[in-house]
Amino acid sequence: MDGRASIWDAGHRRTTVGLLTLVTLIAFEAMAVGTAMPSAVDELDGVAWYAWPFSAFLVTSVVGMVVGGEVGDRRSPRPGVLAGVVVFAAGLLVAGVAEHMAVLVVGRAVQGLGAGVVIVLLYVIAGQAYSSELRPRLFGAFAAGWVLPALVGPLAAGLVTTHLGWRGVFLGLLPLVGAGLALLLSAGAGRAPVRDTPSHRRSNAPWALLAGAGIAALQYAAQRLDLAALALAVLGAAGLALGLRRLLPTGTIRARQGIPAVVASRGLLAGAFFGMDALLPFVLTEAHGWSAATAGLPLTAGAVGWVLAAQLQGRRPDVPRQKVLRAGCLLLAAGLAATATSAIPALGGWPAYLTWGLAGVGMGLAMPSVGVLLLDQSPEAERGANSAALQISDVTASALCVGLSGLLVAGAADSGGALWPAVLVAVAVLTVPAILGAGVAGRTVAVDQGAPSSATTLATS
Known part of the structure; x- marks a missing residue:
């Protein structure tokens, strides 16, 4: 080149x-x-x-x-x-x-x-x-397009x-x-020859509709918190599980070597970060009395860290992407764990500016790397399905983790108990996916990249 x-x-x-x-x-x-x-x-x-x-x-x-x-x-x-x-x-x-x-x-x-x-x-x-x-540089620019x-x-x-x-x-x-x-x-852009795909292949759109409805049902159930919500949550979880079984690469849950691990990494990153991103302003307003405008400022620090780190990783395309991904996951985990200090009454919430900026740096390194790893290992005829799986993993994990973290903290607020124990539990729960992501990073490159990837075959059973 x-x-x-x-x-x-x-x-x-x-x-x-x-x-x-x-x-x-x-x-x-x-x-x-x-x-x-x-x-x-x-x-x-x-x-x-x-x-x-x-x-x-x-x-x-x-x-x-x-x-x-x-x-x-x-x-x-x-x-x-x-x-x-x-x-x-x-x-x-x-x-x-x-x-x-x-x-x-x-x-x-x-x-x-x-x-x-x-x-x-x-x-x-x-x-x-x-x-x-x-x-790497293109996905760094994509990060700015999403975060700004x-x-x-x-x-x-x-x-x-x-x-x-x-x-x-x-x-x-x-x-x-x-x-x-x-x-x-x-x-x-996009002027490529039409590929000869068997016309009898069925669309997975109905399964996507089922998965999306399952996510919406789970979110609605978390807002109701009554007996009817329990039945709705069970139905939503069943629909989501059935839909994802057809939409994600085989072995995604186990983070199997290659594309499945890449798709799993995207979900782990998105769930960990956005679960806390949605929770942090609530913690700062409820625990420390910050105004709504002020409580959103640490999120700005996270966004700035994300954009700057994304540009940095784009300048070093020679560094193996799995190593950049692992570093990003570890920084995200560190930022998440440190954000637990935002619930300590004596600190007034101010450490959140630094800790969430650190979490943003982790995302800026990791998220572009996931996109690069996906495209580098996807055969041309499977880029669409693999890219769709990547986005679905992101959306699903984000929605579930946002709902879970909100449920944990809202339960403490409604009961009139102290907020900080619930925040610590939520932070601990959300830090786990980031740590798992660091472990999965080493599996995001197929053992034999010279052969066409078979790991992206969608589950049919």
Whole structure:
């Protein structure tokens, strides 16, 4: 490879800008909707529907991931990206003009479907358009595209909602989505020959719908905490288990060598980090009386650490990715464990700035490495399915760990007991996946990379 090649050279520039634009816009929408939703609920008189726009997006995004993976493995990702962006934009339009909460829920569901398709196909394009030497830097840029909206998204959405109304959060993204798609397609990204995939192969979309519904049921059950919630939780867990059995590579739960271990690593990282990321502001407000705005600042420290570390790992593509992944997992575990100090009354919560910044550094090293390991080991005809599995592992683990950590702390708060013991338990529980990730890192490279990977065969029994 030419030593001067980069993701910003003439051959890659428009593709890179197009990819990052779409990633950033999808991430921004995900961050902004939480800010705009209270105003939408108030105007549409839909308090009873409040959770449904979020659940609808989650369920359909899992379906979209599977559909995107199947499209990417059967033909060029170019038409799939076009269709996914059009669907996502249609969802923005439906949500933006909604006059009833039911219509808003439908719009969010349509958005989720399109977003799931696009995110997976962007990985397929990354595998086609960039060499293995450029992928660490590309995934470092992806990290910035995902994390930076977390810094400015809520503030920007708040300003738009205040001055233009909540509809502006949805409708205002439409021109930008079109611009990102135009850049990506004008660069010729995703122009690959159609692959000859057996037409009789059944889609896994129904299993994705089952898994997504299972996640939503578990989240709803955790919010109710009554007898009916127990039955709902059992049904949700059964649906999730059945769906994931068909959607994840065989051996993912056991972190089998190669692709299964890569997919498992993504789930371990996402669950550990986002479980605490969602919990930390609650701890700071309840235990130390911080304002909502101040309690979000340590999350900014984590986001900054993530972005900086992601750029750092991109500058060293020569370092084996499994070693970078292990280092990231260990730093994440250290940051998580140290964040337990945020619950100590005498410290006032201030160590969270440093400890969560350290956790962010761990994620910035580890998450791009997982993406590189996946693409480097995936045969071209399996990149779509493997990328979909990676995203599903992320979404599932994040949702479960966020629900679990919230359940542990909410139970202590509702009972009137001391908060800090529940926080310590939650931190201990969330640190375990990060430590496991460090152990799994050594298994993320197949023993024989010269042979086509058979570890990505989806479970059929």
